[in-house]
Amino acid sequence: MTLPFNTLIPIERPSHLPVYIQVSNGLVNLIRDGKITPGTFLPGTREMAELLSIHRKTTINAYDELAAQGWIEALPRKGFRVVPDLPIVKPRTFKPKNNFPAAPAILPELLALPALVRPGAVSAYSEDDLVVDDGFPDTQLTPYSSFLQLYRQQLQLGQPQKAWLNKDEGGLMHLRSSSAGFLNQTRGLNITEERLMITRGAQMAIYITAALLIRPGDNVIVSEPNYFMADHIFQSMGAVIHRVPVDQEGMDTDRLAALLQTGSFRLLYVIPHHHHPTTVTMSSARRMHLLNLIKQHQLWVIEDDYDYDFHYRNNPILPLASAEHEGRIIYIGSYTKLLGPSFRIGYLVAARQIVEQAIKYRRLMDIRGDFMMESALATLIDNGALGRHIKRSKKIYATRMELAAGLIAGTLPHAIHFNKPQGGMALWLKFREDYPLARILAKAPSRKLHLTGSAYFEGHNSDYNSLRFGFASLPADQLKNAITTLAAVIAGS
Amino acid sequence: MTLPFNTLIPIERPSHLPVYIQVSNGLVNLIRDGKITPGTFLPGTREMAELLSIHRKTTINAYDELAAQGWIEALPRKGFRVVPDLPIVKPRTFKPKNNFPAAPAILPELLALPALVRPGAVSAYSEDDLVVDDGFPDTQLTPYSSFLQLYRQQLQLGQPQKAWLNKDEGGLMHLRSSSAGFLNQTRGLNITEERLMITRGAQMAIYITAALLIRPGDNVIVSEPNYFMADHIFQSMGAVIHRVPVDQEGMDTDRLAALLQTGSFRLLYVIPHHHHPTTVTMSSARRMHLLNLIKQHQLWVIEDDYDYDFHYRNNPILPLASAEHEGRIIYIGSYTKLLGPSFRIGYLVAARQIVEQAIKYRRLMDIRGDFMMESALATLIDNGALGRHIKRSKKIYATRMELAAGLIAGTLPHAIHFNKPQGGMALWLKFREDYPLARILAKAPSRKLHLTGSAYFEGHNSDYNSLRFGFASLPADQLKNAITTLAAVIAGS
Numbered sequence: 012m013t014l015p016f017n018t019l020i021p022i023e024r025p026s027h028l029p030v031y032i033q034v035s036n037g038l039v040n041l042i043r044d045g046k047i048t049p050g051t052f053l054p055g056t057r058e059m060a061e062l063l064s065i066h067r068k069t070t071i072n073a074y075d076e077l078a079a080q081g082w083i084e085a086l087p088r089k090g091f092r093v094v095p096d097l098p099i100v101k102p103r104t105f106k107p108k109n110n111f112p113a114a115p116a117i118l119p120e121l122l123a124l125p126a127l128v129r130p131g132a133v134s135a136y137s138e139d140d141l142v143v144d145d146g147f148p149d150t151q152l153t154p155y156s157s158f159l160q161l162y163r164q165q166l167q168l169g170q171p172q173k174a175w176l177n178k179d180e181g182g183l184m185h186l187r188s189s190s191a192g193f194l195n196q197t198r199g200l201n202i203t204e205e206r207l208m209i210t211r212g213a214q215m216a217i218y219i220t221a222a223l224l225i226r227p228g229d230n231v232i233v234s235e236p237n238y239f240m241a242d243h244i245f246q247s248m249g250a251v252i253h254r255v256p257v258d259q260e261g262m263d264t265d266r267l268a269a270l271l272q273t274g275s276f277r278l279l280y281v282i283p284h285h286h287h288p289t290t291v292t293m294s295s296a297r298r299m300h301l302l303n304l305i306k307q308h309q310l311w312v313i314e315d316d317y318d319y320d321f322h323y324r325n326n327p328i329l330p331l332a333s334a335e336h337e338g339r340i341i342y343i344g345s346y347t348k349l350l351g352p353s354f355r356i357g358y359l360v361a362a363r364q365i366v367e368q369a370i371k372y373r374r375l376m377d378i379r380g381d382f383m384m385e386s387a388l389a390t391l392i393d394n395g396a397l398g399r400h401i402k403r404s405k406k407i408y409a410t411r412m413e414l415a416a417g418l419i420a421g422t423l424p425h426a427i428h429f430n431k432p433q434g435g436m437a438l439w440l441k442f443r444e445d446y447p448l449a450r451i452l453a454k455a456p457s458r459k460l461h462l463t464g465s466a467y468f469e470g471h472n473s474d475y476n477s478l479r480f481g482f483a484s485l486p487a488d489q490l491k492n493a494i495t496t497l498a499a500v501i502a503g504s
Numbered sequence: 505m506t507l508p509f510n511t512l513i514p515i516e517r518p519s520h521l522p523v524y525i526q527v528s529n530g531l532v533n534l535i536r537d538g539k540i541t542p543g544t545f546l547p548g549t550r551e552m553a554e555l556l557s558i559h560r561k562t563t564i565n566a567y568d569e570l571a572a573q574g575w576i577e578a579l580p581r582k583g584f585r586v587v588p589d590l591p592i593v594k595p596r597t598f599k600p601k602n603n604f605p606a607a608p609a610i611l612p613e614l615l616a617l618p619a620l621v622r623p624g625a626v627s628a629y630s631e632d633d634l635v636v637d638d639g640f641p642d643t644q645l646t647p648y649s650s651f652l653q654l655y656r657q658q659l660q661l662g663q664p665q666k667a668w669l670n671k672d673e674g675g676l677m678h679l680r681s682s683s684a685g686f687l688n689q690t691r692g693l694n695i696t697e698e699r700l701m702i703t704r705g706a707q708m709a710i711y712i713t714a715a716l717l718i719r720p721g722d723n724v725i726v727s728e729p730n731y732f733m734a735d736h737i738f739q740s741m742g743a744v745i746h747r748v749p750v751d752q753e754g755m756d757t758d759r760l761a762a763l764l765q766t767g768s769f770r771l772l773y774v775i776p777h778h779h780h781p782t783t784v785t786m787s788s789a790r791r792m793h794l795l796n797l798i799k800q801h802q803l804w805v806i807e808d809d810y811d812y813d814f815h816y817r818n819n820p821i822l823p824l825a826s827a828e829h830e831g832r833i834i835y836i837g838s839y840t841k842l843l844g845p846s847f848r849i850g851y852l853v854a855a856r857q858i859v860e861q862a863i864k865y866r867r868l869m870d871i872r873g874d875f876m877m878e879s880a881l882a883t884l885i886d887n888g889a890l891g892r893h894i895k896r897s898k899k900i901y902a903t904r905m906e907l908a909a910g911l912i913a914g915t916l917p918h919a920i921h922f923n924k925p926q927g928g929m930a931l932w933l934k935f936r937e938d939y940p941l942a943r944i945l946a947k948a949p950s951r952k953l954h955l956t957g958s959a960y961f962e963g964h965n966s967d968y969n970s971l972r973f974g975f976a977s978l979p980a981d982q983l984k985n986a987i988t989t990l991a992a993v994i995a996g997s
Binding site: 028032082094097112113118121125127153166180202211219300303328335353360362365371375376383384398 | 529587606615652673833845863891
């Protein structure tokens, strides 16, 4: 009996694959699926060519390919036979293949992870949609053309090959060194490059630190509310989370001190500058109290300083890590907030031994960074272009913050409360009880407004009814439009 | 008593930081370190200006900054006082600061990780050094200029903003879709984009899969020898590793079958095509046996297919994942081996529920990829440029393999044994016992030859005395030079 080869081996033209490979792949699938059993003779090359409406030479090439791959053998004067000692597979029905079907018991076997996307959020926007983000830079300001120019220069210098051969496991040494200088100048860190490694953004730095320090059951302290992705990292590693409230002076260090009396704690995660999500900057008194507590309790600390550079009221406040901390602070920051979301470059600053282990851990998950991008960024730090970009962006964002704050305070005082932050790229809007955020978020898209900033209104966050409103990426007209539309949504809700 | 402010507050000129910020930061450090205690009056602005040899206006600005940040307060007719309710810090000696000192007990508290770099390996090479890698592409062939052109086009179209707003959590949807098409055409996978996610190279895909599937104590099966970075990932997650030998037909599936009888196993990690490190391609009979075992024992399988596209003897052999496997195979590959080490783009193909969880897990460690690079790559797949690049590279690499294999077999038969692989980018050279690899690797750098490929000669690998010799990245003259030099090193050892 001859199989219906013409339906079992569909031939596509045009295709990247030569027809003879389509035929041999088709036959391999039939053998592997048990539709052609080991020891079976295939139709002769002439017959197969007729069955498939192809040239006989094509069939010969396909059979040669199968023989080379060890699936069939040519027997003199007998024809082509599927190698008899292949394990026998039970034949299945001839229904179309579905690779990667859902194994029935998949989900219970996988690590449980929380949902990423808010229910109802759209995944693609149209040209006239207005999207308010979580607090991201305006990519219109990003010096893309400088990057492209520097990429081209690197190519002309044969840099890709050289950079790769000089294997800088913790990121391109040029960028490690320039970053150390940049942080010393702007944050008073007083470090050299061996205390700094490059990561894919602050997120990877937090992840790696957590992976090095946290064992299942460890007690980890975070703020309340907290950057939710940090919570997810710690929880995925089996940490027990303890929460210390944030008020208008930042994390309440008296509450922290009381908590520290109650047990043994492995790690404190803190965002003293423009806390995420609340935008609060920690007061000087609390900072000093916190430094004392860290030393007294020998706490490991992640200081997440994700948007240090955009501070408007006065100069940025030096990080905790610039003070004496006995090597217990791991300081984390990012260039992504300066350059835009496609530039995933961050850094981790810590005692040398921690950096060395972090570099090893990073390779487990991501062998190396984009050294062409790293090299270009290092050059832009060295020649002052990054500094000028920050200065220029800061002025623009400060104006946008004033505009957004003024408009919201002026038009929506009955519905929204917020404190104008000292810096950063977002406002933390608390909606009054009568205006449940869930309803507003659900209604806004019908007016082409998408509020995609972190929203805290569910689960243990249900009392906040608050939203991060990113103002930095929106020019004045779009900011006005967004706030007017928000007012309309609120009025209609 | 006045402190020696001129030595305690070093002022750098020129500096990115204005002098007044240098002064205020310096004073903050002195306060935080307890050298100036809360309640202390600072010298008047005129006196401080004289002490620091700066303009008085600069001191006034510095004090204003400190007041704005909440460190000092101006008392009418009394001067400037450090805020009294700051917590008191015990003063330390006035030695220069060392941020991030080594905390004495750091290392025992961190996750233990194996060393990255072979002892004695240099970290930077000079222009006339000859570096033989593990089997990487020749970046001279990489279509960099196509990428730069496509970046520029994206900028002109305002693409960065749009791509970012259309948040494709599993990688740019365009690349997911083009990759699915590319894999269907070249590997017979028969998938759509929701069964594929983009990662930073194959390494991240292996890491994520392991993180989703492995719990401490789980039994994981790998080949012997095995890609050592995969071992490290599984071990860092607490897996117990079981090893099944690889011979000239690939992993020994009879030994695997016997092992599977002895207990419960969570995951099998297998590299059927150009196995790393041995370069062996698994035979058809073993592949079918393996597929049967997977189904019979309900094993989870990572199929790592890191350099499928470079196969010289016949066409590449279809991956296990293209056969019927009940959704239990997670198929992993990479574009890095096609484009070069700065392009860290890989993919994970699996049942939909696994991909969904993997996308969530990826965000914990790396929020998103470089969507400009992803977009450019998708375009190069769509317009056939990637296919042409593969075709061209394959021809060149095949020639280089013949050259390298011929030279080594011709000049070093007494010292080195190898089997010419069917494809890939490296030879697996077994040095005979009289030529201990440790000695050769140590001696080669003195002749400006650096053998940086994976070397198996230590620990549980001590019997191999074998090295991966990457031929693909070296043009003919350099290949000849490398092998002549290797012969000289061997002769002198």
